[in-house]
Amino acid sequence: MRIVTYNINGIGARLPNLRRWLDESAPDIVCLQELKAPQEKFPESVIRDAGYGVIWHGQKSWNGVAILARGTEPEEIRRVLPGDPEDNHSRYIEATVHGLLIGCLYLPNGNPAPGPRFDYKLRWLERLITHAAALVARDSPVILAGDYNVIPTERDVYKPERWVDDALFRVETRAAFARLMQQGWTDAIRKLHPDAQIYTFWDYFRNAYARDAGLRIDHLLLNPAAAARLVSANVERNVRGWEKASDHAPTGVQLREGRGAVRQMGPSTVGPSMT
């Protein structure tokens, strides 16, 4: 079971690109961010023609998130991050798919910092921390996947010294993210590649992709039940090099099948199950 998060930076402009990626990569579950499309203009038929069930929360011009599931329908739990009735940005959607609870999020950018936009980012992080506390404790697998707009550590940015005053890397941002992680989440990419230089985003300008001047800001956080099934994690960075690419690359994990999908090992069973 492969679960991938991908900030597509406008589903309208990215649709041929997205369709190609779905066909070639065939992920089981996809969390999309930055649809930049109103609810009624989401290209639902294209997604369904590609073989995916889908739920989405759109918004005119900005934000927008979706969960795609190959061969099945995501069962929506909520489409708002609790904690602020005044917040009308489309930045969160949550569903159960294939026995997994998936939260798909697009955390506010927060620049310029300091300022009201940074305050909003920090408040959003606090709301996420509150909501995540209930999710991490579940006995069943939970994944919080998305564009966090958080550079967790110095090794997650090509030149840390240039980013210390940026909302993605300020100490307040990193401290809040660290508190989230301390709940017991596993950063899947970092868990499996503790020392590697891995980025998920490269600016469009300054030849950033060719220079590998990137950031690691797209994350998949796994609760203990999900982390127990973690097999691999990777960034499909070649997709960033495609024509008309998003500035982010798809970032994903492979999970072992859950107990419900594998034959039980009973007392009379002596070997691995045959499927």
Place this chain on the structure above:
DNA sequence: ATGCCGTGGAAACCACGA
């Protein structure tokens, strides 16, 4: 060090992104 590029929406520029 910097929106130098890209997207969407409105209006031939602006907001926003990270």
